[in-house]
Amino acid sequence: MENMGDWEQKxxxxxxxxxxxxxxxxxxHLNVPxxxxxxxxxxxxxxxxxxxxxxxxxxxxGSIAIGVSESPPSLSGSPRTxxxxxxxxxHDLRHASRKRKGxxxxxxxxxxxxxxxxxxxxxxxxSWRKYGQxxxxxxxxxxxYYRCTxxxxxxxxxTKQVQLSNEDPTIFQITYRGRHTCTQAHMLSPxxxxxxxxxxxxxxxxxxxxxxxxxxxxxxxxDFLSGLKVITEVLDSSQQSVPPFxxxxxxxxxxxxxxxxxxVVDKSFIENSHFSLSSSGMHHYSFGGNRNFQTSAxxxxxxxxxxxxxxxxxxxxxxxxPFANVEFDPNTFDNSGFLS
DNA sequence: GGTATTTGACCAGT
DNA sequence: ACTGGTCAAATACC
Numbered sequence: 086m087e088n089m090g091d092w093e094q095k096x097x098x099x100x101x102x103x104x105x106x107x108x109x110x111x112x113x114h115l116n117v118p119x120x121x122x123x124x125x126x127x128x129x130x131x132x133x134x135x136x137x138x139x140x141x142x143x144x145x146x147g148s149i150a151i152g153v154s155e156s157p158p159s160l161s162g163s164p165r166t167x168x169x170x171x172x173x174x175x176h177d178l179r180h181a182s183r184k185r186k187g188x189x190x191x192x193x194x195x196x197x198x199x200x201x202x203x204x205x206x207x208x209x210x211x212s213w214r215k216y217g218q219x220x221x222x223x224x225x226x227x228x229x230y231y232r233c234t235x236x237x238x239x240x241x242x243x244t245k246q247v248q249l250s251n252e253d254p255t256i257f258q259i260t261y262r263g264r265h266t267c268t269q270a271h272m273l274s275p276x277x278x279x280x281x282x283x284x285x286x287x288x289x290x291x292x293x294x295x296x297x298x299x300x301x302x303x304x305x306x307x308d309f310l311s312g313l314k315v316i317t318e319v320l321d322s323s324q325q326s327v328p329p330f331x332x333x334x335x336x337x338x339x340x341x342x343x344x345x346x347x348x349v350v351d352k353s354f355i356e357n358s359h360f361s362l363s364s365s366g367m368h369h370y371s372f373g374g375n376r377n378f379q380t381s382a383x384x385x386x387x388x389x390x391x392x393x394x395x396x397x398x399x400x401x402x403x404x405x406x407p408f409a410n411v412e413f414d415p416n417t418f419d420n421s422g423f424l425s
Numbered sequence: 426g427g428t429a430t431t432t433g434a435c436c437a438g439t
Numbered sequence: 440a441c442t443g444g445t446c447a448a449a450t451a452c453c
Contacts, residue, residue, distance in 0.1 A: 214428095214430085215430060215431085216444095216445070216446080217430095217431085217444070217445060218431075218432075219432095219442095219445095221443075222442060222443085228443085228444095244444090244445095246444090
C-alpha cells in the first residue's frame with residue numbers, strides 16, 4: 086500500500102512531465118511554419134494549465150480542482166481502472182457491475198447564458214447515446230446518462246452524465262467517466278475538428294482555440310470532451326428558475342422540448358450545427374436548439390471548471406491513464422492534436 | 426423498418 | 440434501506 090504522499094508526488098511528477106512534453110511539442114510547432122497559430126496557442130495554454138495543476142497539487146487550497154471526489158485511490162497502487170474496464174468488457178458487459186466503481190471521472194462545468202444562447206461544452210467529437218435519466222436526490226434537475234455509441238461495437242465504456250447545477254441553472258455539470266477505447270478517440274483532433282462537417286455552420290464553432298484549450302486541459306488524454314451543445318432558449322428571465330429540465334438526448338427531445346426550459350437541447354439542430362465524427366457515419370449530435378435561440382457564435386460559453394478525478398490513482402486531469410505511468414503515449418497527444 | 430430515446434425496474438454500493 | 444447507475448421493453452422519430 087502506498088501512502089498518499091507517494092500518490093501526490095507521482096501525480097505531481099506526471100503533471101510536470103506533461104508540461105515538459107507539451108513544451109517540447111510547442112517547440113516543434115514553432116519550428117514548423119505550417120503549424121497553425123491556434124495549435125501553438127493551445128499548447129501554450131496547455132502548458133499553463135499543466136503548471137497550474139502542478140501548483141494546485143502543491144497547494145491543496147488551490148482552486149483548480151473541484152472535485153467530484155469519488156472513491157479513494159486504489160490501494161493496490163496500480164492504475165487498474167482501465168484494466169478493470171477491459172476485464173468487464175471481455176467478460177460480459179451486461180453482467181458487469183452496474184456501478185463502475187473504479188472508473189475515473191472528472192467533471193466539467195459549462196455555463197450557458199440565457200438570452201444569449203449558448204453553448205456548451207462542446208464537441209468532443211464523440212457520439213453519445215442516452216441510456217437513462219434520473220432524478221437525483223437533492224438535485225433540482227434530473228441527471229442524464231450517456232454512453233459512447235461505440236460501446237456495443239467496440240466495447241468503449243466511456244460514459245458521461247449531464248446535469249444542471251442546482252444553484253445556477255445556467256451551469257451544466259458534465260461528468261465524464263471512463264476512457265474512450267473506441268476509434269473515435271483516435272480520430273479526434275482538436276486542431277481539425279470538423280473535418281466531417283458538411284455545411285459549415287456558423288452556429289457553433291465547435292473548436293475555437295480557446296475551446297481546444299479547455300478540452301486539452303481537461304483531458305489531455307484525449308478522449309473525453311464530450312460533446313454537447315447546449316443551447317439556451319430565449320425566454321424571459323422570469324422563467325429561469327425553470328421547470329422541467331430534460332437533457333438533450335439527441336433527438337427526441339423535440340417534442341417535449343417545447344415544454345422544457347431554458348435549455349433545450351435538441352437533435353434537430355444537428356442539421357444546422359453539428360459535429361461529429363464520423364468514421365462510422367454515425368450520428369451527429371448536438372445539444373441545443375435552434376429555434377428561437379440565438380446561437381453560438383455569440384453565445385457565451387464558459388467553461389467554468391474542469392476537474393478530473395480519478396478513482397484510482399490519478400487525481401489530475403489528463404493524467405488518467407496514459408500518463409499515469411509516467412509515460413507519454415504519442416497517440417495520446419496525437420489524439421489531442423499535438424502531433425500530426 | 427431501423428435506430429435512438431424514454432422510463433420503470435433492477436442491481437450494487439454505502 | 441436508500442441512492443445512483445444501468446438495463447431493457449416500449450415508444451417515438453426519421
